[in-house]
Amino acid sequence: MSNQKVYYGKDIEVMFNSEVCIHSGICVKGLPGVFDLSKRPWVNPDADTMEAIARHIDTCPSGALTYRLLNGEYSTKKEG
Template identity: 85%
Template sequence: MKEKVYYGKEIEVMFNSDVCIHSGICVKGLPGVFDLSKRPWVSPDADTAEAIAQHIDTCPSGALTYRLLDDNFSTKKEDEHA
C-alpha cells in the first residue's frame, strides 16, 4: 500500500495511490487544497478542516481519508466500515 500523509494544523489527510481511480473529484472540488501542479499536491491548511473533511467524504474510491486532530481518529469512511 502506498499511503502518504499530509499534515495540517487541524486535519491530517491520507492518500492511498493504490486505491485511487483518478476521478478528479478532489482537484475539481477543492483546487486550493488539492493541486496536482504543486508539491506537495495536498495542502491541508488551505481551507477549513471541516470543508476538507466533507469534500474527502465524496471521494468515490476511498483513496482519500482524514483524521481530525481535535477528534479521535474519526472519518466517515472508517465509520462506515466499522
C-alpha cells in the first residue's frame, strides 16, 4: 500500500507519495506559497493557479508529486 496523501484544492488536487520522494527540495524552493514545510498541511493547492502548480509539479524529479486538474486531466507520471 502506497503512502500517498491527497491535498484538495478548488481547481486542482495534489498527490504526494512520501515513499517515492527523494527530497530534492524543488517543490518548496520553486513555489514556497504552495509547498511550505513549516505549515500543516504543507501543501496548499489554492495558493497559486492550477496552471502554475501543475507546471511546477511536472518538474518534480522523482514523480512523488502528481496532480489531477478538476477539469478531469491527470498529470503524466514520469518514467525513469
